Amino acid sequence: MQMTEVALEDPVFSSHPLGWRSPAEVASGFALAWALELVERQRLAPGSPESDWAHELLPPRFRYDTLGQLIRLPVSANASTYRRNSIVRLTALAGTWNLFDILNRSWRIEANNSRQFGDLLAYVTGNTDRPSLFGGLSADISKCLLAIRVRRGFQGxxxxxxxxxxxxxxxEDLTFQDHRDNTALLFHFTATTPIPLALFSHTFTQTIWSSARLTVKQLGPERVIAENKDRVDLLLDLLQRGAANAERARREMSRPGWLEFNHWPGWG
Structure with a gap:
């Protein structure tokens, strides 16, 4: 399969409203949500906008993960679940590929430049032990997908x-069961051993948000908001309604310490 065969801008989610029907649109919705939240964090806590205590200052619409509910699958998700739910796969891919395109404007990957390849691979896959792209963000899927794009760029x-x-x-034939019986994938971005990665619902949510956050970091929240100005009011309304559902569920809790509710208020 060639990259030219993949059209992440095409409307494949026919039941979604306009502006949310393609994987690229859903991924950009996450970036817009983070840009709006970051602006609010900067206003409330200019010294440390991304701190945990800044989160506590946010209005309810930004304290509950309404968008994350759209891509959240059961904890017991298996290969068949992922096959049926293309939104988690395609949104993760769209967000990561868009981030790669933004980053490569400055990287300018050169075919067969082995030193650049090694430096970028370490930067993309690194954690907090060295300078790295994602730092402490949970983004295993994005790291692997970006590393593959770096490898393919290097190899042309x-x-x-x-x-x-x-x-x-x-x-499903492209997945396997690892030693813990988890559905897993092999990622080929090194010259030696392929990297296995178990797939879990929460890792997709984390990686999509991580890609969104880095997209906003690269472009700046003001630019992301400006480029999506026609979606701002509708998105804020959606987040507000999701927060109202979550707040209502909290008030109606019958068992202390136990909470279960659906953040996602639907497309109405």
């Missing part, structure tokens, strides 16, 4: 890695 290849093909198709 348009052919998708098998893991990338899974994100496009959900083909």
């Amino acid at each position: 290849l348009e052919e998708l890695d098998l893991a990338e093909q899974w994100f496009v198709t959900g083909d």
Whole structure:
């Protein structure tokens, strides 16, 4: 499968409203949500806008993960679940590929430049022990997808890695069961051993938000908001209604310490 065969801007989610029907639109919705939240955090806590205590100062619409509910699957999700729910696969891919395109404007990956390849691979996959792109963000899926794009850019290849093909198709034959019986993928971005990664619902939510946060960091929240100005009011309304559902569920809790509710208020 070639990159030219993948059209993440095409409307594949027919039941969604206008502006949310393509994987690219859903991914950009997450970036817009983070840009709006970050502006509010900067207003409330200019010295440390991304701190935990700044989160406590936020209005309810930003304290509950309404958008995350759209892509949250059961904890017991397996290969068949992921195949049926293309929104988690395609949104993760769209967000990461868009981030790569933004980053590569300054990286300018050169084919067969082995030193650049090694430096970028370490930067993309690193944690807090060294300078790295994601730092302490939970983004295993994004790291692996970005690393593949770096490797393909270095090799000058348009052919998708098998893991990338899974994100496009959900083909169960491309997955395997790891030693803990989790559905897993193999990512090929090194010259030696492929990297196995178990797939969990929460990792998709984390990676989509992480890609959104880095997209906003690269472009700036004001630019992201300006480029999506026609979506701001509708998104804020959606987040407000999701927060109202969550707040109502908290008030109606019958068992202390136990909470279960649906943040997602629907497309109405």
